[in-house]
Amino acid sequence: MSLLSPEWTALLYLAAAVCFILALKGLSSPRTARRGNAIGAAGALLAVVTVFFSARLENIPLILASIAVGSAIAVPVARRVQMTQMPQLVALFNGVGGGAAALVAVLELGHNEDPWVRLAVVFTMLVGAVSFAGSAVTVGKLQELISTRPLLFPGMPWVMGAVLLGAVISGALVVLTGSLGWSLALLGFGLGAGLLLVLPVGGADVPIVISLLNAFTGLAVAASGVVLGNVLLLVAGTLVGASGTILTKAMASAMGRGVAGILFGAFKGGSTAGSTAVSDRPVRCSSPEDVAVQLGYAQRVVIVPGYGLAVAQGQHTVAELATALAARGVEVVFAIHPVAGRMPGHMNVLLAEADVPYESLRELAEINPEFANTDIALVVGANDVVNPAAKTSPGSPIYGMPILEVVQAQQVVFLKRSMRPGFAGIENELLHDPKTTLLFGDAKDSLSRVLGAVKAL
Amino acid sequence: MGPVALLTVVVLAVFVGFEVVSKVTSKLHTPLMSGANAIHGIILVGAIIVAGQASDPWVLGIALLAVVLATVNLVGGFVVTDRMLEMFSAHKRARARTGAATADGTAGAGRSGNGGSGGGAAGEGR
Numbered sequence: 001m002s003l004l005s006p007e008w009t010a011l012l013y014l015a016a017a018v019c020f021i022l023a024l025k026g027l028s029s030p031r032t033a034r035r036g037n038a039i040g041a042a043g044a045l046l047a048v049v050t051v052f053f054s055a056r057l058e059n060i061p062l063i064l065a066s067i068a069v070g071s072a073i074a075v076p077v078a079r080r081v082q083m084t085q086m087p088q089l090v091a092l093f094n095g096v097g098g099g100a101a102a103l104v105a106v107l108e109l110g111h112n113e114d115p116w117v118r119l120a121v122v123f124t125m126l127v128g129a130v131s132f133a134g135s136a137v138t139v140g141k142l143q144e145l146i147s148t149r150p151l152l153f154p155g156m157p158w159v160m161g162a163v164l165l166g167a168v169i170s171g172a173l174v175v176l177t178g179s180l181g182w183s184l185a186l187l188g189f190g191l192g193a194g195l196l197l198v199l200p201v202g203g204a205d206v207p208i209v210i211s212l213l214n215a216f217t218g219l220a221v222a223a224s225g226v227v228l229g230n231v232l233l234l235v236a237g238t239l240v241g242a243s244g245t246i247l248t249k250a251m252a253s254a255m256g257r258g259v260a261g262i263l264f265g266a267f268k269g270g271s272t273a274g275s276t277a278v279s280d281r282p283v284r285c286s287s288p289e290d291v292a293v294q295l296g297y298a299q300r301v302v303i304v305p306g307y308g309l310a311v312a313q314g315q316h317t318v319a320e321l322a323t324a325l326a327a328r329g330v331e332v333v334f335a336i337h338p339v340a341g342r343m344p345g346h347m348n349v350l351l352a353e354a355d356v357p358y359e360s361l362r363e364l365a366e367i368n369p370e371f372a373n374t375d376i377a378l379v380v381g382a383n384d385v386v387n388p389a390a391k392t393s394p395g396s397p398i399y400g401m402p403i404l405e406v407v408q409a410q411q412v413v414f415l416k417r418s419m420r421p422g423f424a425g426i427e428n429e430l431l432h433d434p435k436t437t438l439l440f441g442d443a444k445d446s447l448s449r450v451l452g453a454v455k456a457l
Numbered sequence: 458m459g460p461v462a463l464l465t466v467v468v469l470a471v472f473v474g475f476e477v478v479s480k481v482t483s484k485l486h487t488p489l490m491s492g493a494n495a496i497h498g499i500i501l502v503g504a505i506i507v508a509g510q511a512s513d514p515w516v517l518g519i520a521l522l523a524v525v526l527a528t529v530n531l532v533g534g535f536v537v538t539d540r541m542l543e544m545f546s547a548h549k550r551a552r553a554r555t556g557a558a559t560a561d562g563t564a565g566a567g568r569s570g571n572g573g574s575g576g577g578a579a580g581e582g583r
Contacts, residue, residue, distance in 0.1 A: 020496050021473055027492040027538075028481040034542040037492050041535040044499055051502045057509025059517060066508070066521045067501075070528025078536035083544075089537055090491045097497050097530035103523040104503045107516055116460065211486075214494050221497045222470075226463060228503050234463065235470045240497045242474025247481070247490055254483050344486035352544040363483075 009054040012046060013232035019043025020236050024243055047232055083350050084310040087342045088142045091210045094217055095135025101220040102128030102187060108227045109183055115175050120226040122171040125183060127220040129190025130197065131213045137198040138206050138213070142342060148203030156196065163192045197263065202397060204384060205262040207343040208251050212259065215244025254338040255401050283419070286437040288446065291378075291413055292453030294437075295321075298375035300331045302367065304404055305351065307341050308381020308417060314444035315354035318380060321451045322356065328457070333360050335367040335377075335404050337385035368405050377406035380415045381443040387428045396426055412436040415446045488541045495534025501527035 004012070019039050026036015048067075052060070074093075081089050105124035112118055140146040153159075167189035173182040201209050222237025224230075252259050295301055309318060322332045334356060340347035351361065362370075371377065379386055389396040390403045406412050407430055414431060416438055430436055439446050481489055504527045508520035 016499075020499075021477060023492060023496065024474070024477045024489070027489045028478050028485065030482070030485060030545060033485060033488055033545065034539065037488075037495075037535060037538045037542055040492060040496055041539075044496075044501075044531055044535065047499060047502050048505070051505050055506065055509065057505070059508055059511065059521075062517070062521055063505055063508050063524055066524040067528050070525040071532045073525070074529040074533030075536055078533045078540065081537065083541075086487065086491075086537070086541065089533070090487075090494055093498070093530045093534050093537070094494050096526040097494070097500060097534075100504055100523040100527035100530065101497075101500045103519055103526070104500060104507050107507045107511070107520055107523075211490050214490055214497075218493070218497045221500045221503075222467070224500060224503050228506055230503060230506070231463075231466060233499060233503055234466060236496055236499045238467050238470035239474040239477075240493045242471045243478040244490070244493055246475055246478050247486065247493070250478075250481065250483070251486055254486075338483040338486075343490070345484045346487050348484045349487060349541050349544055 003056065004050070004053045006054075009050060010231065012050040013230075016043040016047035016050070017232055017235040017239075019046065020239055024239060082313075083353055084307075084313075084341075085142075086346065086349070087207060087210060088139050090343075091135045091138045091142065091213070094210065094214050095132045095139070098128040098131030098135065098213070098217040098220055100128075101217065101224050102132065102190070104224050105220075105227055106180075106183055106187065108224075109174070109178060109180065112227065113178070117227055118175045118178060120223045121183075122174050122186065124220045124223040124227060125174075125186055126167055126171060126190045126193075127216050127223070129187050130194040131217045131220060133191040133194025134198040134209065134213045134216075135194075137195055138210050141198075141201075141203055141206050148206075150202045151199040156200065160193070160196045163189050163196060167193060200264075201262060204339075204398065205255075205257065207339065208248060208255070208257070208259065208262055210343070211244060211248040211251055212263075215241050215248060218242075218244050251339075251344050254344055257400065281432055283431055284434075284437045286413065286439050288439065288449035289453045291437070291439055291450050292457060294376055294411065294413065295325055295330065295378065295450070296328055296454050296457045298330055300374050301325060301376045301378060302333055302335050302362075302371065302374045302406070302409065304335045304337070304377060304379045304382050304386060304406060305340060305347055306337075306380065306382020306385060308383075308415075309443045310341055310347070310350050310381070312381065312417075312443035312445070314380065314442075314447050315350050315356075317444050317447040317451060319351070319354040319356045321447055321454065322360065324451060324454050328454070333362050333367070335362050335364070335406075337364055337382070337404050338402070340382060340385055364402055364404060368408075371405050371408035374409040375411065377409035377412045378415070379406060379412065380447065381417070383416070383428055384426070386430060387426065388430055389426060389428070392429075398426065406430070407433070410435070414438045415443055415450075416440055417442060488538055488545075491534060491538040491541065495531060495538055498527055498529075498531025498534050501531050503527075 020043050023036045023040025026032040102125045105121045109121050141148050170182045170186040218237045218240025222234050225234030325332045336347050338344050384398055386404050386406045388407050390398045390401045504523035508524055511517035511520050
């Protein structure tokens with residue numbers, strides 16, 4: 001087998017890098033997003049084929065078998081995952097990418113004497129390990145395997161400081177000596193730092209952390225490009241690092257938060273911890289029939305879907321309810337909070353899955369002025385995104401987050417599973433407002449009963 | 458490549474990275490994050506190089522583990538992003554028939570690109 005010359009290899013890698021740039025560009029606009037993703041995949045395929053022809057490699061059958069195993073794991077999972085679990089899956093894929101980068105760096109340590117390259121090795125190992133462990137915690141939080149509330153223990157900042165100091169010392173020793181033992185210690189400190197970084201983050205902020213860790217993995221991959229002298233890894237990693245940073249900032253500002261506040265806010269103590277206490281203050285309960293009458297004789301209804309709707313797989317039922325109301329001449333629109341669901345844009349994906357027409361989706365800035373002339377705001381499985389505390393109580397962990405101002409509507413109906421607080425772990429004053437009624441139960445179940453009652457009107 | 462040339466590449470890539478995503482709507486934050494996530498799966502190239510140069514069985518074992526992890530990141534990332542975007546474009550098709558031809562074209566390209574990164578490489582490796 002004849003190998004590609006270094007010039008050809010470099011040109012093919014350049015073509016792959018251009019594909020990645022076009023992919024990110026395409027993904028930034030709804031019209032070109034899917035094509036963008038396909039271009040990115042084509043670039044990746046080109047790069048993977050190129051590497052097999054660029055150098056004389058041993059163990060090719062084993063490598064191909066490993067690629068087959070990886071694909072056999074990834075494709076079915078990616079195809080079958082429920083749309084509600086998408087954030088976990090993205091975090092998981094990000095974590096294994098970071099882990100792969102860290103492993104590559106450890107193995108390359110022995111081949112490099114140059115202290116600058118060793119510095120890149122140290123950077124890749126540390127950041128890759130942080131990304132791996134941090135992503136594991138975000139998956140745990142999103143699956144609710146571990147508490148979604150900020151987890152803190154006394155002296156945590158000191159432990160964090162000690163871990164970072166340990167990472168710096170072991171990193172310096174790896175650069176100076178190239179010792180494998182110290183590099184394993186460095187990996188350990190990196191994993192510890194990843195855990196400590198994400199455990200104190202509250203559930204509502206987890207999506208932003210996923211995006212941040214995504215940028216971290218990008219930087220680790222970029223540094224591995226320096227280690228391996230591979231320009232494609234350098235460019236692709238830097239692209240993801242840079243665009244991931246911008247995306248993280250954009251997401252944080254959509255929630256009215258600063259990135260530093262999200263990561264270290266819990267250390268300041270106080271209100272950020274929230275509560276899981278179930279309130280015993282009185283609320284007005286309603287029946288499906290009453291809700292159906294309210295909706296059926298309204299002129300204008302705004303539906304506010306939240307994560308609870310998605311968990312109950314009620315997106316198709318809510319779409320049917322909207323159609324049934326529209327058939328009665330009721331004007332129905334959906335108000336989509338930027339972070340409705342578990343990730344920015346998540347609810348748009350879920351409602352698209354249920355064939356809700358794109359034209360009836362309204363973004364926050366569009367819909368907020370319209371709540372005042374809305375008869376009924378129907379809040380399905382959402383809580384934090386309509387909580388007036390974000391505007392009125394400066395001590396609240398969600399203070400400053402832009403909310404959907406359903407409080408302005410004539411009447412508010414909540415479909416809720418229980419009085420348990422939302423993901424951010426805080427109570428919602430709106431539930432006790434005189435114009436609010438509640439219908440308890442699983443979102444899908446409640447919706448289908450309301451739907452049946454509307455049809456019977 | 459010398460250190461200065463590498464630095465030049467990094468600085469330019471940072472600006473390109475900032476620039477391409479600077480004006481993205483919040484609707485697309487999730488697919489964009491997922492797509493960017495898939496792109497850093499290209500660490501697969503690094504893992505393949507390391508595995509291809511390994512002679513010690515321990516090194517080979519760890520390198521192959523890195524290959525598996527990187528493949529999961531790369532292939533899974535592109536497939537899952539495509540699935541999210543499929544739902545957006547299914548709507549466009551229902552709404553505007555004119556868009557149907559382009560949407561179908563991209564769908565085909567997406568599938569061959571995704572499935573191929575495992576299968577294609579497997580066919581052409583030797």
